[in-house]
Amino acid sequence: MNEMSELERLRAEIPRPAAADLRAEEGRLMAAIGAADASAPGTSRARPRPRARRRTLGFGLGAGLAAGALVAGAVVVTGDPSPHGGSGTTTPHLMPVASVQLLNRAADSVRGQKELHPKPGQFLVYESQSTNLSEDNDAGRHWAYLTREKRKVWLPLDGDSTRGFIEAERLAPKAIPGEAIPPHALKEVGRRGPEKLADTDGTGGRTGYQAVSRLPTDPAKMYEHLYTGLGHDARADWDAWGRVGELLGEVYLPAAQRAALFKAASAIHGVTTTGKAADAAGRKGVAASMVDPIGAEREEYVFDPKTYDFLGTRSVVINAGKAKMPVGTVTGATAQLRVSLADQAPPV
Amino acid sequence: MSDTSLAEADDASCIERSRREPEAFAEVFRRHAPDIKRYAVRRLGGDAAEDVVAETFMAAFRQRDRYDLARPNARPWLYGIATNLMRRHVRTEVQQWRLLERTGTDPVTAPFTDRSDERISAEATRRNLAGALAALPKGHRDALLLVVWGGLSYPEVAQALGVRVGTVRSRVNRARKKLRAELGGINPMAIVSEEPVHE
Incomplete structure (x- = not known):
């Protein structure tokens, strides 16, 4: 069986x-x-x-x-709950005039940033921190709290995570307003690794360096790419926004693609600017954001207010009734702390 | 093949016809509601499922102008809409899995217990599966249950969820691994097949 x-x-x-x-x-x-x-x-x-x-x-x-x-x-x-908007998928997605200034600035500032030039055989090493909502049940009660983790991930240039490595440190959990932290959550605090990163996260080689180096460098084409297979409605905009986020995590886009991504993102319908935001590491910044199609939370991509470097992401409750949590609760966040190159994998 | 494709071609035709004659949409309901209802009850229990089914077909009706008529079979489309609507009940779903894991009593199947027969899993297995399902990321749980309970093929799940087939494959594989690990505790001698049940 x-x-x-x-x-x-x-x-x-x-x-x-x-x-x-x-x-x-x-x-x-x-x-x-x-x-x-x-x-x-x-x-x-x-x-x-x-x-x-x-x-x-x-x-x-x-x-x-x-x-x-x-x-x-x-x-x-x-928003359209249908994942493919019928005939919408065959209509081309023409990029409208970019409207979110923050993302345009982020695109322009890419030129001034130091660029990595990975060589075959090398690993891209991502250091990041994340906060995630965790919900458990034990002894007759329901717990909701935030787990926090710092991690360092080594990925080969083809993005094959089965050849990657991870070193992680579980940080002290955080309470969400009105809730307590379960005692078992405290026991999980500690380090592990380095060890093989055997799990694939579903993106496969799609976000490996080699794959993203082939993405369009023209903003209009990048915009089309973000909407591949999507319809023309709020759900499609939300999905396209999610794809932008996918390319901002443990992914390294060459400068040309990164600039095109920010320009394209600035034209996604429904994106606005949030003046005050912070990433999972507590770094303050300004955010480009979108409200989910249900209207429960706002998903923010946070940038440094001076350099316009991308800092991380954050999700914030904006409607208590729909999210079943107080307004302002952070339900998830990430911080991209450092990207570097390594010639070798860590000893495991 | 020809029988299936004739039957399948009818979904698109019904939907096209319902654009002019709304009452033709009843046929779409009759064909798919029994399966979708059972799927939703299995995941959420009767009360939430009743809402989800009503909402699914109403949303489908409202979106019928945008249905891609090149797709003869509306099943993935309807399961995709239902899946999105069920996400609103994800907390209920997870709480019910946790309850089953913790107590061995399943609030979802309780109203159907008089039908108990040999198909019902052993209690320890049910509790372990419930724990594993509760712990899965929702995208993984959706993909896995659409395959195993919805009987959708990987390409159909991809269409329903609006993701790539490769993503479906990897989600299902990851989910299976977790389930296997949970069940491994019960019967370490169990023979594990790497072949997907539905492809």
């Missing part, structure tokens, strides 16, 4: 409902559809993109027609 077949058995006693069992739900859906259609001017084809409508709606309503119709409305407002 392997883990896949065990998983197939898990909760397998839940039956597939027969069509007849869903008749009431179908009736409610069709009633809601009828109502939605009747309220729409003209045919559905002539209808404007629903994303243009803005309403604030609460969650957590009971089941039934009202909840179904209302929450579906909220879904449309807060």
Whole structure:
């Protein structure tokens, strides 16, 4: 018996409902559809993109027609939950005029920064710090707190993490407002490594130095790249913003690509500037940020206010009801502390 | 092959027709709601699942103008919408897994216990699996459960989640490793197959 077949058995006693069992739900859906259609001017084809409508709606309503119709409305407002916006994927993504000055400055300042020129066989060494929201349950209670870690990662130029190394130090956990730190979290504090970085994080070689060196250096092309396979809605903008973040973590972009990335990011719809921000190491800065499609948190990319060097990222709660945490709670942060080159892997 | 593709071609046609005749959307519901309902109940329990299913089809209806008609089968699209909607309930989901891990009692399956039969896993296995599932990053849990419970292929999961197939593969592999490690504690002699169950 392997883990896949065990998983197939898990909760397998839940039956597939027969069509007849869903008749009431179908009736409610069709009633809601009828109502939605009747309220729409003209045919559905002539209808404007629903994303243009803005309403604030609460969650957590009971089941039934009202909840179904209302929450579906909220879904449309807060962003397209469909990962591919249908025909949107075939329409080209033309970069609009860049609008976020902070990111333009970050792009311009890239020229003045010292650049690394990795040679074959070398490792890129990333030193970073992170804060992550952790939630556990034990002895009948739920714990929510922040874990903090410093890590140093060695990655080969092809980005193959199975040939990478890691040295990490778990720092003292931090409480989030109104919550306590569980005693077991304190036991995890300490160092480990260096050891092999056997885990892959899903990005594979995609963010290795060799791969990112082939990314476009033209901002408009970089913009298109960020939107590859995405639609034309708030969800797509959010995903594109996430891709920018993916290229700012344990990734080293050559100067030309980095400048193009910041220029392209400045044109992503929905990006604004946050005057006061800080990274996971507590370094203060200014941030380019975007609110998630649910409207619960703001994702910030933090820059040094003088040099416009990228410092790190931070997620902050902006809506207590949706995030189920107080406004201002930091639910995650990173700090990119140093990038360097090494000829050899650390001894393990 | 021809039977399947005929049946699959119908999803896109139904959706196209529903753009002019909204009532044609009922057919999309009839075809997919039973599977999506079971999937959502399995992950979240009955109450949240009922909301998720209603929201999924309403959101799908509202987005039907943007459905890519080149995709004959709407299954990945609908599972993608449902997955996004289920993320709102991630805390509920994780809390229920933790409860099962801790107490051995599953709040999700409790209403169905009279149907217990040989498909139900041994208690220790269930508790270990629940702990492992609770600890997975949500993207990994989504990918794994779409494959094992949703019966989606890797390319379909990629389409549903809007990520690359390679990403799906690596998420599922990582998730499997964690599950295997948890189950390893029960039966170290278990034979582990490296082959994905659905490909």
